[in-house]
Structure formats: C-alpha cells, structure tokens
Amino acid sequence: xxxxxxxxxxxxxxxxxxxxxxxxxxxxxxxxxxxxxxxxxxxxxxxxxxxxxxxxxxxxxxxxxxxxxxxxxxxxxxxxxxxxxxxxxxxxxxxxxxxxxxxxxxxxxxxxxxxxxxxxxxxxxxxxxxxxxxxxxxxxxxxxxxxxxxxxxxxxxxxxxxxxxxxxxxxxxxxxxxxxxxxxxxxxxxxxxxxxxxxxxxxxxxxxxxxxxxxxxxxxxxxxxxxxxxxxxxxxxxxxxxxxxxxxxxxxxxxxxxxxxxxxx
Amino acid sequence: xxxxxxxxxxxxxxxxxxxxxxxxxxxxxxxxxxxxxxxxxxxxxxxxxxxxxxxxxxxxxxxxxxxxxxxxxxxxxxxxxxxxxxxxxxxxxxxxxxxxxxxxxxxxxxxxxxxxxxxxxxxxxxxxxxxxxxxxxxxxxxxxxxxxxxxxxxxxxxxxxxxxxxxxxxxxxxxxxxxxxxxxxxxxxxxxxxxxxxxxxxxxxxxxxxxxxxxxxxxxxxxxxxxxxxxxxxxxxxxxxxxxxxxxxxxxxxxxxxxxxxxxxxxxxxxxxxxxxxxxxxxxxxxxxx
Numbered sequence: 063x064x065x066x067x068x069x070x071x072x073x074x075x076x077x078x079x080x081x082x083x084x085x086x087x088x089x090x091x092x093x094x095x096x097x098x099x100x101x102x103x104x105x106x107x108x109x110x111x112x113x114x115x116x117x118x119x120x121x122x123x124x125x126x127x128x129x130x131x132x133x134x135x136x137x138x139x140x141x142x143x144x145x146x147x148x149x150x151x152x153x154x155x156x157x158x159x160x161x162x163x164x165x166x167x168x169x170x171x172x173x174x175x176x177x178x179x180x181x182x183x184x185x186x187x188x189x190x191x192x193x194x195x196x197x198x199x200x201x202x203x204x205x206x207x208x209x210x211x212x213x214x215x216x217x218x219x220x221x222x223x224x225x226x227x228x229x230x231x232x233x234x235x236x237x238x239x240x241x242x243x244x245x246x247x248x249x250x251x252x253x254x255x256x257x258x259x260x261x262x263x264x265x266x267x268x269x270x271x272x273x274x275x276x277x278x279x280x281x282x283x284x285x286x287x288x289x290x291x292x293x294x295x296x297x298x299x300x301x302x303x304x305x306x307x308x309x310x311x312x313x314x315x316x317x318x319x320x321x322x323x324x325x326x327x
Numbered sequence: 328x329x330x331x332x333x334x335x336x337x338x339x340x341x342x343x344x345x346x347x348x349x350x351x352x353x354x355x356x357x358x359x360x361x362x363x364x365x366x367x368x369x370x371x372x373x374x375x376x377x378x379x380x381x382x383x384x385x386x387x388x389x390x391x392x393x394x395x396x397x398x399x400x401x402x403x404x405x406x407x408x409x410x411x412x413x414x415x416x417x418x419x420x421x422x423x424x425x426x427x428x429x430x431x432x433x434x435x436x437x438x439x440x441x442x443x444x445x446x447x448x449x450x451x452x453x454x455x456x457x458x459x460x461x462x463x464x465x466x467x468x469x470x471x472x473x474x475x476x477x478x479x480x481x482x483x484x485x486x487x488x489x490x491x492x493x494x495x496x497x498x499x500x501x502x503x504x505x506x507x508x509x510x511x512x513x514x515x516x517x518x519x520x521x522x523x524x525x526x527x528x529x530x531x532x533x534x535x536x537x538x539x540x541x542x543x544x545x546x547x548x549x550x551x552x553x554x555x556x557x558x559x560x561x562x563x564x565x566x567x568x569x570x571x572x573x574x575x576x577x578x579x580x581x582x583x584x585x586x587x588x589x590x591x592x593x594x595x596x597x598x599x600x601x602x603x604x605x606x607x608x609x610x611x612x613x614x615x616x617x
Contacts, residue, residue: 124519126515126519145521152516152519154515156512158512158513160531160535161613162534162615171520171530172520174530175521175522175526175530205614223520
C-alpha cells in the first residue's frame with residue numbers, strides 16, 4: 063500500500079485563497095490570503111480558535127466549499143476533479159455511521175457508490191478493518207461499538223477506496239483523553255504504514271504537535287494563517303516524546319502563535 | 328412485560344363495561360316504563376333492569392347482546408352469506424388494502440418529488456393540506472357519482488380512491504420529514520464520494536426515512552379503513568361493513584349496526600397489529616437494538 067516514490071512532491075497547493083460567506087449580517091471573510099503547500103506524505107495539522115477557517119480550508123480541499131478567489135489544486139487538479147478521481151477520504155468529527163448498516167456495510171458504502179466489484183469490496187473491507195484493528199467486528203452494528211471504535215470504523219471507511227489524501231476534521235474531538243491518546247498513536251502507525259498525506263484539524267496543541275510534520279497556526283476575523291511550523295521531531299514517535307525538550311519548544315511556539323492572533327473583540 | 332400491562336388494561340376495560348351496562352340500563356329503561364304505562368301496570372326497578380338487557384331494538388345494546396350478534400354474524404353463517412360479517416369484513420378489508428396501497432404509493436411518490444424539486448413543495452404541499460380540510464363525508468358521494476358517470480360500475484375503484492384520499496396524507500407528511508432527516512454531515516460525506524442524486528436517495532435518504540414511514544403506516548391503515556367504510560355508506564352500497572352499519576341504522580336494527588361497528592373495530596385492531604409486526608421485522612433487519 064505504501065508508495066514512497068514521490069514523497070516531498072507538492073500535492074495540495076493554495077495560492078492567495080479567499081473565501082467570503084454571504085450572511086444575513088453581511089459578508090464574512092472565512093479565509094483571507096491563504097498560501098500553503100502540502101507535500102506528499104506530510105502530516106499537516108491545522109490549529110486555531112473557532113472561526114479561524116481551519117475546517118473551512120479543509121472543506122475547500124475536499125470541494126465541499128468553493129473559494130471565492132485564488133487558486134487551489136489537489137494533485138494538480140481542481141478539488142472537484144480530484145474528488146472524481148477519489149483523491150481523498152474525509153473523516154468528520156462524528157463517526158456518522160449508518161445505523162442500519164453493519165460496520166462492514168458502512169465501510170463498503172463508498173465502494174458501492176464507486177462501483178467496485180463485489181469480490182473487491184469484500185477484500186478491501188477485510189483489509190481496512192484489519193488496518194484499524196476492527197477485524198472481527200464487521201458483522202456488528204454501530205450501536206454495539208464504543209465511540210472510539212465507531213470513529214476507527216469511520217477512518218476505515220475513508221481508507222477503503224485507497225485515496226492518497228486523508229482529511230480529518232477534529233476526528234477525536236468528541237472522545238475522552240485516554241481514547242484520544244490511543245487513537246492518536248494508531249493514526250501515526252497508520253500514516254507510517256500507508257504513507258498517506260494527512261490533513262488534520264484540531265484545537266488541541268499536544269495533539270497537533272504529537273502528530274504533525276507541519277503545523278499550520280490560524281487565527282480568526284479574517285481567517286488566515288499566522289504561522290507554519292515544520293516539526294523537527296522524527297517521524298517515529300513514541301508517546302513519551304511528549305515530554306522531550308523539542309516537543310515542549312514546538313508546543314510553546316504554537317501557543318505563542320495562537321496568542322498573537324488572538325484578540326478578544 | 329405483558330403482565331405489567333395487563334392490569335391497567337384490564338382495569339380500564341372493566342370500567343368501560345361497567346359504564347356501558349349502566350348506560351344501557353339508563354337508556355333502555357324508558358322503553359320498559361313506556362310499555363308498562365301503556366299496559367296500565369307499574370314496574371319496580373328490579374323488574375326493569377333485566378328487561379333492559381334483552382330488548383330486540385334497544386337504544387343502546389348492552390355488551391353481551393352485541394357480542395351475541397357479533398358471534399352470530401361471524402360463526403353462525405356461511406362465510407359467503409350476505410349476512411356473514413366475515414363476508415362483509417372481507418369486502419371492507421379488500422377495499423382498505425387497495426386504498427392503503429394507493430395511499431402509500433401517492434404519499435411516497437409526492438414526498439419524493441417534494442424533496443427533490445423545491446417547486447413541488449411550493450405547489451403541491453398547500454393543496455395536500457387543503458385536501459384534508461374538506462370533510463370526506465361530503466366528498467365521498469361526489470367521488471362515487473363522478474366515477475359512475477365515467478362508466479366505472481365497479482364500486483371498488485371509488486372506494487379505494489376515497490380510502491387513499493384519507494391515507495396518503497400521513498404518509499406524505501412523514502416521508503417528507505424522513506427523506507429530509509439525514510444531516511448535512513451525512514450529505515457531505517456522500518458528496519466526497521462523488522455520489523449521484525440517485526445514489527444519495529437509495530443509500531441514505533430512503534433507509535433514513537424508514538422509521539418515519541412505519542410510524543405513518545399505523546395512522547394511514549386506520550385512515551384507509553375509515554375511508555373505505557365511508558365509501559360504503561352512501562346509498563346503493565350493499566356490501567361491506569359500512570353498508571351493514573347503514574342498513575342497521577335505516578331499518579331500525581341497532582344490533583346489526585353495533586355488530587358491524589365492532590367488526591370494523593376488530594378489523595382495525597388486527598390491521599394495526601399486522602403493521603406493527605411488519606415494522607418490528609423491518610427494524611430487526613435494519614439492525615435496531617432489540
């Protein structure tokens with residue numbers, strides 16, 4: 063599954079991106095002058111207070127929102143075209159599994175829509191459920207699983223059709239700290255095994271620093287990037303790396319960046 | 328669980344029977360007193376009560392008289408006899424099923440169109456609501472006459488139309504709500520897969536609407552039965568529980584009317600139980616916790 067040949071090639075490029083929402087109270091600048099390059103195999107976290115546009119930017123990449131100015135390319139294509147070529151899997155904050163489908167049935171959903179053959183569907187479901195350590199749970203219904211397991215199933219669903227890019231919008235925001243730590247470790251393992259490019263929205267500083275090779279700090283009104291930090295941490299990351307000096311220094315820089323962009327108005 | 332429910336249900340049932348008997352004594356006593364004064368005799372209360380229980384044409388037949396008449400209508404006739412409640416019940420049942428099926432098709436079809444096309448919501452929904460404000464008893468004879476004018480001699484068709492007219496509405500309202508029940512996140516998810524409108528409908532909207540659908544079926548089946556009975560009421564109808572009720576009332580045979588009424592109630596109860604069973608089976612198939 064792992065494809066290391068093109069590591070370091072840019073896969074997502076945003077140039078002078080603006081996005082203005084027209085609301086009842088007038089236009090809202092959700093994104094302003096966003097410039098960012100994400101390379102293949104990067105693990106990029108977007109961090110910032112609510113309203114800073116981190117989710118909006120992720121949604122732009124996934125063609126769920128459309129920028130009002132600037133250019134955004136995914137694998138050299140427009141986000142809409144990239145979607146048609148199954149460039150990315152998307153994981154939302156809530157697992158959003160269909161209660162009327164089993165776990166295997168849920169993971170199969172994108173495969174059915176994309177028209178994979180029955181045999182291939184079965185094979186892929188088996189593989190990704192193994193990957194997220196849910197082998198043997200395929201026949202269960204979502205309500206029979208814990209919240210953490212449901213979110214792992216939704217990650218499996220996003221991985222099933224082998225997209226190069228995994229976009230995750232606060233996937234563990236609704237889970238408790240202990241489960242969250244475990245899932246963070248598993249996401250790192252998954253990333254190492256598959257070599258995917260990951261975009262990850264969070265508002266937890268330790269989560270962002272622990273996971274990322276690149277941390278994008280954003281601030282609101284208008285939503286913009288205030289700092290981009292290339293992490294010096296090695297790709298191999300045991301949990302106790304969080305007590306290391308380098309980790310604490312990056313966390314400090316992120317906190318400074320957040321404070322600089324924050325004004326209570 | 329059954330025993331938990333049995334006590335309150337039985338209590339209410341007993342109270343109803345007690346009230347019913349009391350009312351029967353009170354309403355039928357007048358006839359006994361009239362008979363006595365005509366004969367120039369007087370009767371004591373102890374003599375009146377037994378006589379209120381077995382009149383041939385009581386104002387309000389007591390439960391055991393209704394039960395006897397019901398038993399006679401169900402078991403004491405050949406099921407093909409025009410006096411058999413099984414026969415009339417079957418006629419009504421058939422009409423109800425046709426109206427119910429038509430109502431479901433109409434309700435689901437309109438709901439699909441409304442959810443898909445905004446213009447349909449603006450144009451169809453107000454009329455659907457207005458349609459339910461017209462008293463069906465006023466409309467039923469018109470539907471019968473019009474379909475007769477159009478050369479449809481078969482009474483089944485207008486009956487099914489009247490029945491569907493009442494039963495499509497709860498299905499329509501529930502299905503519009505059900506088909507719109509998936510939240511934005513679930514729609515976004517499908518959109519990241521590049522799913523078509525049709526796939527979104529079949530894979531998400533339709534299964535998500537099922538709980539709403541089954542809830543509406545219980546209302547719709549009862550409405551379909553009422554519609555069918557109303558369709559059997561206007562003069563000219565000779566078959567069905569509605570016709571039986573009308574005959575009972577027109578020929579001064581309250582027992583026939585009451586027996587037909589209870590046959591209709593039993594039919595309604597049975598139909599609702601069947602819909603409930605189908606719902607349970609569907610829920611189990613769709614993985615709902617038992």
